[in-house]
Amino acid sequence: MKKRLVYLDNNATTPLDPEVKRVIQESLDLYGNASSMHTPGRNAHKKMEDARSSVARLIHASESEIVFTGCGSESNNAVLNLLFSPEVDLGGRKRFVTSAIEHPSIYELKEMLERRGIEVTLVPVDETGKVRMDAYAQALDSDVALVSIMLANNETGTIQDVGAMTALAKKYGALVHTDAVQAAGKIGIDVRSLGVDYLSLSAHKIYAPKGIGALYVRSGSPFTPFLRGGHQEDGRRAGTYDNLGIMAFGKAAELALEHWEEDAQRMRRLRDMLDLGIREKVGDIHCNGHPEDRLPGTLNVSFYGAEGESILLYLDMEGIAVSTGSACATGSLEPSYVLVNAGLSSDLAHGSIRFSLGRFTTEEDIAYVTAHIPPVIERLRRMSTV
Ligand code: PLP
Numbered sequence: 001m002k003k004r005l006v007y008l009d010n011n012a013t014t015p016l017d018p019e020v021k022r023v024i025q026e027s028l029d030l031y032g033n034a035s036s037m038h039t040p041g042r043n044a045h046k047k048m049e050d051a052r053s054s055v056a057r058l059i060h061a062s063e064s065e066i067v068f069t070g071c072g073s074e075s076n077n078a079v080l081n082l083l084f085s086p087e088v089d090l091g092g093r094k095r096f097v098t099s100a101i102e103h104p105s106i107y108e109l110k111e112m113l114e115r116r117g118i119e120v121t122l123v124p125v126d127e128t129g130k131v132r133m134d135a136y137a138q139a140l141d142s143d144v145a146l147v148s149i150m151l152a153n154n155e156t157g158t159i160q161d162v163g164a165m166t167a168l169a170k171k172y173g174a175l176v177h178t179d180a181v182q183a184a185g186k187i188g189i190d191v192r193s194l195g196v197d198y199l200s201l202s203a204h205k206i207y208a209p210k211g212i213g214a215l216y217v218r219s220g221s222p223f224t225p226f227l228r229g230g231h232q233e234d235g236r237r238a239g240t241y242d243n244l245g246i247m248a249f250g251k252a253a254e255l256a257l258e259h260w261e262e263d264a265q266r267m268r269r270l271r272d273m274l275d276l277g278i279r280e281k282v283g284d285i286h287c288n289g290h291p292e293d294r295l296p297g298t299l300n301v302s303f304y305g306a307e308g309e310s311i312l313l314y315l316d317m318e319g320i321a322v323s324t325g326s327a328c329a330t331g332s333l334e335p336s337y338v339l340v341n342a343g344l345s346s347d348l349a350h351g352s353i354r355f356s357l358g359r360f361t362t363e364e365d366i367a368y369v370t371a372h373i374p375p376v377i378e379r380l381r382r383m384s385t386v
Contacts, residue, residue: 001372006320006365010205010358011154011182011298016248017207017359023251024209027244034241035232044243051250055214058253059180059199060190067215067236068246069226072181072202073105075215076148078226078237079177079198080109083146084116087224093145093174095119099131099160100341102150103179107337118145128290129158129342137168144174151183151199155325155338155354156289157298159187166195175221181205181213185256186264186295197221203245207359208252212245259359267297267357270366274355275299277370282377286348288325288339297357300325302339302348306380309333311353314376320369325352 007015016024027047032040034048049063056063069075082088083096096113098106100122110120121139124132131149140147147169152159166176177198180189185206191199199216203209217223217236229238278285278301288300303311308324315322325336335349344352355369 001368003319004365004368006361006368008355008357008361008365008369009321009323010361011157011295011354011356012323013204013210014207014358015360016209017252017255019255020208020248020251024244024248027247030243030247032243034243035230044241047243047250048241048246051246051253054250054253054257055201058184058189058257059201059216060192061216062219064234065191065216065219067217067233068242068249069213069215069237070239071211071213072103072179072200072205073213074226075200075202075213076103076105076177076179077109078215079146079148079200080106080113081226082175082222082224083113083118085224088222090145090222091173093143095121095141095144096146096148097121097123097136097139097144097169097174098148099123099125099150101125101129101153101155101338102148103154103181106148106150106179119143125158125342127343128293129153129156129288129338130290130293131160131165133164136165140169140172140174142172144169144172146175146177148177148179150179151189151194152180152187152295153289153338154182155336156300156342157182157295157356158290159183159293159295162196163194170195182295185252185260186267186297188260191216191218203249203252206252206256208248209245212242212249214249263359264296267361270361270363271297271299271355271357273363274357274366274370275301277366278373281370281374286344288342288344288352297361299355299357300339300352301355302344302352303377303380304348304351305384306351306377307333307384308350308352310380311351311376314380315353315369315372318372318376320372323354323356325349325354
C-alpha cells in the first residue's frame with residue numbers, strides 16, 4: 001500500500017476549506033479598519049456584518065447576539081468572567097455548576113474561581129461520558145449563578161442533553177452557557193431550542209483559520225466585556241476587527257450550515273467502518289464515549305496493553321495523524337481527566353487514541369488506517385509483554 005498522509009485529528013483542528021481559502025485571499029486586500037467611517041472602513045464593516053449574519057444563521061441566533069472573539073477559549077473565559085465582574089448583578093448568587101469533563105478553558109479555571117469566592121460544583125459523568133442527571137439536579141439550587149455544560153466533548157464526542165439541563169437550571173433562575181466548539185458544523189444547533197444564554201464557537205474547528213472565535217450572548221442576558229478599551233462589537237469586546245479571520249469564519253459558517261447533514265452522514269459511515277475494522281483486525285479494545293449520542297466523526301478507542309503516545313508516534317511514522325488521551329505534561333505522562341472522570345482505569349486512559357474524521361476524510365483513508373493499525377498494536381503489545 002502506497003504511503004499517504006491521513007489526517008484524523010480534526011477535533012484538534014481542521015484544514016482550511018478551499019472556499020474559505022479563497023475568501024482569505026480576498027480579505028488580504030480589505031485593509032480598512034471596520035470601525036472607520038471612510039470608504040475602506042465601510043467596505044470592511046459590510047464584510048464583517050455579512051460574516052456575523054452567517055455565524056448567527058449557523059446557530060439560529062440573530063446578528064446582534066454574536067460577539068467575535070479571539071478563540072473558543074476566550075469565549076469560554078469571557079463567560080466565567082461574569083461570575084466576578086462588579087458590573088454584573090447576579091443577585092448575590094455565588095455558585096457555579098459545571099461538569100467534570102469540560103475543556104480546560106472551563107475546567108482549569110476552578111481554582112481561580114474558588115479563590116474569588118465562587119463555589120464550584122463539578123457534576124460527575126457516567127461511563128459513556130454523559131452528565132449524570134440525578135447529580136446535576138441535586139447540584140442546582142437558587143444560589144447557582146451560572147451553569148456551563150459542553151454540547152459535545154472534544155475527546156469522546158459524547159453529546160449532552162443541554163436543552164433539558166438548561167430547562168432545569170432555569171427553574172432556579174440560573175444563567176446557562178454551553179461550549180459548542182466541537183458540536184458546531186457536526187450537529188444542528190438552535191440556540192432558541194437549547195434555551196441557553198451563552199454559547200461558544202471556534203472557527204478553526206470548522207475549516208477556517210486559528211485565532212478567531214465567537215460568543216453568542218442571548219439578547220437581554222447580562223454581559224460585560226472581557227477585553228476592554230475600544231468600542232468594537234457594540235462595546236462587548238475591544239480590539240480592532242480581524243478582517244481576515246472574521247470573513248473566513250463567516251464563509252466557514254455558511255459552508256457548515258449548507259453541508260453539515262451531508263458531512264455528518266458521510267463521517268458516521270466512515271467512522272463506523274473504521275470502528276468495525278479495528279474491532280475485527282485488532283481486538284481487545286474498549287470504545288470510549290456514548291455509543292449513539294456521539295459526534296459523527298469521533299472514535300475514541302483504548303487498546304489494552306499498548307500505550308497511547310507510542311501508538312500515536314508509530315502511526316505518525318506511517319503517515320497517520322491522530323491524538324491520544326495521555327498528555328506528556330511536565331515530564332510525566334498524565335492520563336486524560338476526561339476519560340478518568342468517566343471511570344476509565346488509568347491504564348486504559350493511557351492506551352486511548354482519538355480518531356477524528358473530517359469533511360475531507362475518504363474511504364481510501366479509512367482503508368489505509370485499518371490496514372496499518374494491526375501491526376502497530378501487535379508490535380507494541382509484544383514489546384509491553386517483553
Ligand atoms: N472547547 C472545546 C470543546 C474545544 O475542543 C476547544 C479546542 O480544542 C476549545 C474549547 C478551545 O477553542 P480554541 O482552540 O479556539 O481556543
